Amino acid sequence: MAEHASPASAVPVSIVVAVPAARRPSRLGRLLEREHILAGVLLAPALVILTLFIAYPFVLGIWLAISDKVVGRPGAFVGLHNFRVNLNDAIFLRAFQNTFVYTFIATFFKLLLGMLAALLLNHHFRFKRIVRASMLLPWIVPTVLSTLAWQWMFDATFSVFNWMLMNVGLISSRILWLGDGTMAMGCLIAVNVWRGMPFFAITLLAGLQTVNPDLHEAAEIDGANAWQRFWRVTLPLIKPIMLVVVLFSMIATFADFQLIYVLTRGGPYSSTHVFGTYAYEIAMRAAKLGQGASISLSLFPFLLAVIVFQLWYIRRSD
Amino acid sequence: MAHQESSQVGSRRAFLKMVAGAATGAAVAGGIPAIVAAQKAPSFPKGTRLNVLEWVSFVPASDVEFKRLAAEFGKLAGVEVTVDQINMNDLNPRIASAIETKSGPDIIMMISNWPHLYADGLADVDDVAEEIAKRDGAYYEHSKKVSVVDGRWKAVPLCSVPSTWAYRDDWFKEAGASKFPDTWDELRKVGIELKKKDRPLGQAFGHSLGDPNNWAYSVTWGFGGAEIDDKGKVVINSKATIEAVKFTVGFWKDCLDEGGLAWDDSSNNRAYLAGTISGTINGASIYFVAKRQFPEIAKVTNHGHMPKGPGGRFYNIGGQGRSVMKYSKNQQVAKEFLRWFMDRPQYDKWMAANDGYVVGPTPYWEKHTLWERDPKLVPFKEASKYGRWPGYPGPPSRKASEALVKYILVDMYAQAIKGMKPEDAARWAEGELKKAYA
Numbered sequence: 001m002a003e004h005a006s007p008a009s010a011v012p013v014s015i016v017v018a019v020p021a022a023r024r025p026s027r028l029g030r031l032l033e034r035e036h037i038l039a040g041v042l043l044a045p046a047l048v049i050l051t052l053f054i055a056y057p058f059v060l061g062i063w064l065a066i067s068d069k070v071v072g073r074p075g076a077f078v079g080l081h082n083f084r085v086n087l088n089d090a091i092f093l094r095a096f097q098n099t100f101v102y103t104f105i106a107t108f109f110k111l112l113l114g115m116l117a118a119l120l121l122n123h124h125f126r127f128k129r130i131v132r133a134s135m136l137l138p139w140i141v142p143t144v145l146s147t148l149a150w151q152w153m154f155d156a157t158f159s160v161f162n163w164m165l166m167n168v169g170l171i172s173s174r175i176l177w178l179g180d181g182t183m184a185m186g187c188l189i190a191v192n193v194w195r196g197m198p199f200f201a202i203t204l205l206a207g208l209q210t211v212n213p214d215l216h217e218a219a220e221i222d223g224a225n226a227w228q229r230f231w232r233v234t235l236p237l238i239k240p241i242m243l244v245v246v247l248f249s250m251i252a253t254f255a256d257f258q259l260i261y262v263l264t265r266g267g268p269y270s271s272t273h274v275f276g277t278y279a280y281e282i283a284m285r286a287a288k289l290g291q292g293a294s295i296s297l298s299l300f301p302f303l304l305a306v307i308v309f310q311l312w313y314i315r316r317s318d
Numbered sequence: 319m320a321h322q323e324s325s326q327v328g329s330r331r332a333f334l335k336m337v338a339g340a341a342t343g344a345a346v347a348g349g350i351p352a353i354v355a356a357q358k359a360p361s362f363p364k365g366t367r368l369n370v371l372e373w374v375s376f377v378p379a380s381d382v383e384f385k386r387l388a389a390e391f392g393k394l395a396g397v398e399v400t401v402d403q404i405n406m407n408d409l410n411p412r413i414a415s416a417i418e419t420k421s422g423p424d425i426i427m428m429i430s431n432w433p434h435l436y437a438d439g440l441a442d443v444d445d446v447a448e449e450i451a452k453r454d455g456a457y458y459e460h461s462k463k464v465s466v467v468d469g470r471w472k473a474v475p476l477c478s479v480p481s482t483w484a485y486r487d488d489w490f491k492e493a494g495a496s497k498f499p500d501t502w503d504e505l506r507k508v509g510i511e512l513k514k515k516d517r518p519l520g521q522a523f524g525h526s527l528g529d530p531n532n533w534a535y536s537v538t539w540g541f542g543g544a545e546i547d548d549k550g551k552v553v554i555n556s557k558a559t560i561e562a563v564k565f566t567v568g569f570w571k572d573c574l575d576e577g578g579l580a581w582d583d584s585s586n587n588r589a590y591l592a593g594t595i596s597g598t599i600n601g602a603s604i605y606f607v608a609k610r611q612f613p614e615i616a617k618v619t620n621h622g623h624m625p626k627g628p629g630g631r632f633y634n635i636g637g638q639g640r641s642v643m644k645y646s647k648n649q650q651v652a653k654e655f656l657r658w659f660m661d662r663p664q665y666d667k668w669m670a671a672n673d674g675y676v677v678g679p680t681p682y683w684e685k686h687t688l689w690e691r692d693p694k695l696v697p698f699k700e701a702s703k704y705g706r707w708p709g710y711p712g713p714p715s716r717k718a719s720e721a722l723v724k725y726i727l728v729d730m731y732a733q734a735i736k737g738m739k740p741e742d743a744a745r746w747a748e749g750e751l752k753k754a755y756a
Contacts, residue, residue: 071414072438089753091724156577157589179580267525268579269729269736284410285723287435287716
């Protein structure tokens with residue numbers, strides 16, 4: 001039988017091509033093909049993190065602020081009672097005022113000095129890299145450590161500033177840097193400026209380096225002096241980055257705690273308390289978590305207003 | 319101090335018998351007594367752990383001895399004991415988070431009136447506290463007041479750390495004082511002479527936990543004033559308080575170093591050891607550091623009692639206790655540890671390691687031989703008799719804590735020093751205290 005003669009001749013030749021069977025996508029795969037579901041899955045980790053570490057504490061903070069929660073006892077809803085107590089509290093009102101004074105004055109000087117430093121560092125000179133790196137030291141040293149060094153420098157008995165000023169004959173009796181409310185506030189602002197200025201300087205320097213030198217050259221040919229070149233060319237170009245730095249700095253300065261707590265703990269006579277330090281004393285040391293949260297939360301509307309305004313301004317500038 | 323009359327712990331068996339005996343009648347279900355009674359394996363369930371939270375003491379030897387004793391207890395009881403130490407300022411947030419999350423150390427150190435602040439998170443330790451009082455005599459009043467909340471012991475009183483006047487004996491003699499003045503007025507007279515010679519006294523009026531409050535409360539009480547009366551009514555704005563404020567303003571001008579408004583708790587230590595002040599209110603730490611590092615200063619340093627005022631002699635002493643946490647699953651072990659630690663052989667060693675920095679919670683420990691070794695420390699031993707608590711003569715309540723953390727009394731004095739009229743300062747304090755005690 002022909003068909004038995006040889007398999008090669010008997011069997012019609014057919015080339016088997018390994019065509020993968022069109023796999024049916026799994027149920028999960030089909031789901032992920034839908035864009036809105038895939039987007040949800042990809043966003044989920046970020047959402048979980050935001051919910052756990054930002055939304056939950058924030059909502060808990062709001063709940064605490066409207067409750068009479070103390071450590072160890074469940075809190076009961078008290079409405080705006082805690083806020084009314086705050087408005088009747090002279091120390092809170094002083095802390096409120098101090099927080100704004102501290103934030104705005106410190107941010108102004110950080111911006112001014114940071115800009116000056118950035119403009120200087122934008123030039124070529126020897127040891128430029130070392131100078132730029134060392135600029136960052138105040139910012140990278142842990143705040144508590146550097147503040148302890150400042151505490152020594154402001155010490156009533158051993159202040160190095162007093163020693164220097166006396167030796168050059170500028171003062172005859174010591175200055176009590178942290179012994180007077182206004183003077184102490186000035187010292188706190190000075191230390192904050194010292195610590196925060198490098199952040200401004202380095203960030204603004206990065207902005208300055210993106211400015212095209214041709215623009216300066218053109219302005220110079222048109223007869224613009226150094227100030228005009230800065231005001232009309234440089235500043236408008238680095239304004240977006242400047243506003244972002246100011247925004248970040250204001251948020252951090254509004255909520256400052258360590259520096260003030262280490263240097264004065266709100267003293268003398270409660271003249272240097274800010275929201276952070278006073279909230280800590282009431283919530284942690286007097287164990288009144290609800291009242292403390294309400295002090296801390298009082299910061300929120302103002303901070304929100306500052307952020308909204310600045311973001312609006314940045315977008316408008318864009 | 320010889321404690322032959324007390325139980326000797328030589329072995330695990332002896333230890334177990336001792337704690338079993340100690341707990342008799344305490345209605346303890348399970349734990350060591352039950353184990354011993356049942357003559358079963360004398361140990362807690364394998365893997366039982368005990369975690370103790372302590373501060374970092376200003377006397378390093380104290381921490382070493384505490385840890386050694388904790389390890390010894392662990393060995394005897396078959397329990398893994400760990401002692402964590404954090405800075406004093408970090409204790410409050412640590413306690414708050416432990417109570418709120420119902421997890422953390424089994425035993426936590428309490429300072430001053432903290433048992434009142436955290437009462438809802440603390441287990442009752444009546445059996446241990448009362449057993450100690452039965453054996454050693456009644457606790458000092460301030461120790462009892464800060465530890466008992468609504469009739470229940472919420473902490474076992476451990477010790478007090480009083481602050482007396484550390485002063486330069488040689489300079490005081492030169493200023494005409496052969497011994498430390500007994501009254502505030504006498505001290506002021508000597509202080510005037512000292513300041514004339516550029517050797518002022520030193521006192522902090524800034525915001526720090528210890529020294530400023532030691533002045534503010536002790537002087538207010540010494541002149542007959544108080545924040546509140548025994549019924550809780552705010553009575554600060556009194557003639558006595560105004561006299562205390564007037565005295566303080568005068569004392570500031572006549573006797574004190576003007577740096578005080580900027581001082582914290584460590585400033586006076588530094589100033590004294592640097593020789594810029596002739597005396598200051600402090601714990602024994604100045605003297606201890608002087609003995610180690612400045613023996614010439616230690617030789618001429620002595621200690622004197624807080625002077626008397628028209629209202630008497632007072633110390634602001636909150637004392638220290640140790641609390642068993644309500645959430646702890648090892649409450650029985652924790653209580654046994656405290657019972658064992660406070661037993662005389664152990665406590666004797668720990669107190670000796672402190673070398674006079676701490677005073678026992680009952681007058682029994684005034685007989686400790688360490689007080690005979692160095693008579694300069696005797697005022698510390700005696701200070702507890704005059705000890706009072708924040709809120710005295712009322713209870714050391716949560717409200718008293720609020721007044722304390724707002725530094726109302728301290729700021730009353732500080733503002734008067736800066737020029738506010740004493741009457742206005744007292745009125746300001748009254749307004750603030752009424753809010754705190756509302």
